[in-house]
Amino acid sequence: MKSKAYLFVFDGLADWEPAHAICEINKSGKFDVVTAGFSRQSVTTMAGLKLKPDASLEDVNAADAGFFMLPGGDMWQQRSFPEIEALLHHLHERQVLIGTICAATLEIARAGLTRGTRHTSNSHAFLKAAVPDYNDDSFYVDELAVTDRKIITASGLGSVEFAREVIRQLDIYNEADTAIWFDMFKRGLVPANMT
DSSP states (O other): OOEEEEEEOOTTBOTTTTHHHHHHHHHHTSEEEEEEESSSSOEEOTTSOEEOOSEEGGGOOGGGEEEEEEOOBTHHHHOOOHHHHHHHHHHHHTTOEEEEEGGGHHHHHHTTTTTTSOBOOSOHHHHHHHOTTOOOGGGBOOSSEEEETTEEEEOTTOHHHHHHHHHHHTTSSOHHHHHHHHHHHHHOOOOGGGO
16 A cells, blocks of 8 residues: 655645645655645635645544645745644654645744754745744755755745655655756756657
8 A cells, every 4th residue: 555645735725836746746656645635625726726635634644644745825824723733743753754835834833843953944034923933043944945854844936946855755766867857847957868
């Protein structure tokens, strides 16, 4: 039985941010991609796409999870979600890879998972302004995507870098093929043998 790669979906999610990562995970055939929402009711993304979650947060099982992703969206700047914080702690304790991008990095900070963990966000100032009790400044890294202690954090401007981290951490491709993939999607460089 394959592990599950969970993508959290909600009204207003920034639908372009998980696209590269989820696509490569799905193409690999190594994981079952599962969308999970607050409930199983349909949601509408920032681009107006309607999605019906496969599962609710209550259905997410750490025992069969290989990856759990929180994409960005305006809701993360409005408040914290205790049920998501509890799930993040549960998954992290069981060594499940967690990926957050853009404003979803705020939930990692609110959950206290940035303590002792190298991390990034849209900017250091963004993180400090949105999470008043954030004090993990010495672990903040000014990069588009960072992985440490099974947590990937990324700027909203780093969806390709985020996907590269996911590809590496989940062993979707070997390092050489990952570099080719990154050069294609980030730099527009197509290898000569593919033209």
